[in-house]
Amino acid sequence: MSDKVIYAAILGAGTVGLGTYKLCEAMSDEIKHKTGATLVIKKVLVRNLSKKREGIPDEILTDKWEDIINDKDISIVVELMGGIHPAKDYVLEALKAGRQVVTANKDLIAEYGEEVGNAANKAGADLQFEAAVAGAIPIIRPLKQSMTGNHITEIMGIVNGTTNYILTKMTESGMDYKEALAKATELGYAEADPTADVEGYDAGRKIAIMASIAFNSRVTFADVYTEGITKISADDIKYAKEFGYVIKLLGVAKNTEDGIEVKVHPMLIPNNHPLANVNDAFNAVFVHGKAMDDAMFMGRGAGQMPTASAVVGDIIDVCRNIVHDSCGRIGCCCYKNLEVKDITDTKSKFFLRLEVADKQGVLANIASVLGNSGVSIAQVVQKSGKDGVAELVIITAEVLEKNFNDAMAVFKGLSAVKNIAGVIRVY
């Protein structure tokens, strides 16, 4: 076996950084056998040197980036700090200095993928980011490599562990939203600012990254329509159950004849759909390719060791590339410039919960407003009223979103409609 040593530095020793360090240590013999080189984590960058870092020797901790970028021995920089600044600056500096980069940072890849990808291409360097999408699930590498012989037309999935955990707990044990979010944070699933999870931004970044790779056309986070789970109520969950559905936060990307559709929003999924049984922090991604048909990937989408597993897989891949002098072989390939459609030009089915005046003729009135906007009703249930207010739960047929919005605008000015209590898309 060769006596080659490959030095790496980890930026960040939080949930994922610590897990990555531990896994590199635990797997060191295997890494040597698999790559033909010994991997040594030479430095770990943190903000706060006085915090205890379980298992990381004090002498390799630093709070100075210069200790890493100026160390010519270090050939792999593993960015696990999160956020845009200074992560982007460090990644760009590392690539320009001829280092290979591994990152779990979806914010960076979704917003500045073009810039960092070009820097990697220019340097002939590896830029690997498997952990940035769906934690432990291999999806970036399959999209870039195993499934690249396909024309991929659709990707759909549960790609945020925190919100899936929250929705599962609210559905299965009636847990309160705030308590479920606190538990997801305690378990290391949530982002440093969990707004990114619950508002759908994190899932939006992941779907943008997957769409760019799958459709060979740059899709950034700004292109993605995002809607989170903060408005989902216990009543929505209860009525969804009555209709035979569960509510999940889904990311959807479609490559259609007239442009790319890319969105994240809660969705009612039929109980018998495979995604309906993907619970807790598990994620699942469906991919449809013309030649391969459907493929589904499932696994843990968040958490310390599942995420570290994906990061370490990337580090090992980079080590192999270093040993075989083949870094930078698989870069970004967004050569198309496809249009991204506005959400209002896409079609959906809707679950609509209305609080209406409890009197005769209201249902006919509602149906006629919907009909006038081109929205057909597929199912409707009228709940008996209290204090003169009844509840209508409607599931529509598939409709252009702009037509549905027109009907909602009419409802807002209608005295018989007391409240639009819930609007959720339906699979």
Ligand SMILES: NC(=O)C1=CN([C@@H]2O[C@H](COP(=O)(O)OP(=O)(O)OC[C@H]3O[C@@H](n4cnc5c(N)ncnc54)[C@H](OP(=O)(O)O)[C@@H]3O)[C@@H](O)[C@H]2O)C=CC1
């Ligand atoms: N948690 C998860 O399940 C997953 C996370 N990710 C991604 O992995 C990345 C890391 O996430 P996670 O480990 O959860 O985050 P944490 O907040 O737990 O850890 C961040 C670490 O980065 C360090 N850090 C932050 N800013 C700086 C800075 N300016 N200089 C030096 N060190 C800095 C922090 O140092 P200090 O401790 O001193 O404050 C901390 O150790 C993010 O991009 C996240 O989106 C991806 C998939 C799953």
Ligand SMILES: N[C@@H](CC=O)C(=O)O
């Ligand atoms: N906060 C993210 C972590 C992994 O990407 C999630 O909950 O999925």
